[in-house]
Amino acid sequence: MNFRHQPLIWQTRAPGAKCLFRPWLIEQGSLTKSIQLRCSAFSVRNVQLNQGKACRDEAALVGLEQREQALLREVYLYCHEKPVVFAHSVIPLQGLRGPWQALSGLGNKPLGAALFANPVIKRSPLAYKKLGSRHELYRRACRLLEIAPPFLWARRSVFSLKNSPILVTEVFLPPILDLPL
Numbered sequence: 672m673n674f675r676h677q678p679l680i681w682q683t684r685a686p687g688a689k690c691l692f693r694p695w696l697i698e699q700g701s702l703t704k705s706i707q708l709r710c711s712a713f714s715v716r717n718v719q720l721n722q723g724k725a726c727r728d729e730a731a732l733v734g735l736e737q738r739e740q741a742l743l744r745e746v747y748l749y750c751h752e753k754p755v756v757f758a759h760s761v762i763p764l765q766g767l768r769g770p771w772q773a774l775s776g777l778g779n780k781p782l783g784a785a786l787f788a789n790p791v792i793k794r795s796p797l798a799y800k801k802l803g804s805r806h807e808l809y810r811r812a813c814r815l816l817e818i819a820p821p822f823l824w825a826r827r828s829v830f831s832l833k834n835s836p837i838l839v840t841e842v843f844l845p846p847i848l849d850l851p852l
C-alpha cells in the first residue's frame with residue numbers, strides 16, 4: 672500500500688526538486704520573515720480564532736484526545752491582495768492558560784514573530800503532506816482560491832514552550848510561486 676496518500680500520514684522527508692513548492696517547504700526559519708523579505712505588502716488576515724476540535728491527524732501530536740477542545744487559530748498570509756499561505760494552529764487550552772497565554776491576543780500580528788523571538792521555544796522537525804480534497808485543511812485552505820488545485824502541499828511542526836505544545840500547519844497556496852526565491 673502506498674502510505675504516502677493515506678489521509679493521516681505525513682512524511683518526514685520533503686518532496687524532491689521537481690516540486691515547485693520545495694524551497695518554501697524546507698525553509699527552516701520564520702515563514703513570515705521569508706515572505707516579508709520577498710513582498711513589500713505582507714499582511715496577516717484572520718479566518719478564525721475559536722475553540723474547536725483538532726483534525727483527526729492532529730490531536731495526538733499536542734497531547735489531546737480527539738474529542739477535546741483546543742484554540743484553533745487560522746489565518747491567511749497575504750502578499751499584496753493574494754493569499755499565499757493558509758496557516759492553521761492548534762493550541763491546547765491548558766497551554767493557553769499557561770506558557771502560551773499571549774497567543775490569544777495576537778490578532779493580525781504574525782504568530783511567527785512570537786515563536787522565533789523566544790530562544791526557549793523549541794521546534795520539532797517538519798513533516799510534509801500533499802493534501803487532497805479528502806483532508807479538512809485542504810478544503811479550508813481552498814476557500815479563497817478561485818480555482819481549487821488537485822492538491823496543496825503542506826508542512827507542520829510542533830512548537831514547545833515549557834513542555835507545552837502547539838501545532839502549526841502551513842498550507843502553501845499557488846500564488847506563493849509568484850514570489851521571487
Ligand SMILES: C=C(O[C@@H]1C=C(C(=O)O)C=C[C@H]1O)C(=O)O
Pocket residue numbers: 700701702703704715744745746748756758759760780781782783784786839840841
Ligand atoms: C510559524 C510562523 O508563523 C506564521 C504565521 C502564523 C500566524 O500568524 O498564525 C502561523 C504560521 C506561520 O505561517 C512563521 O512565521 O514561521
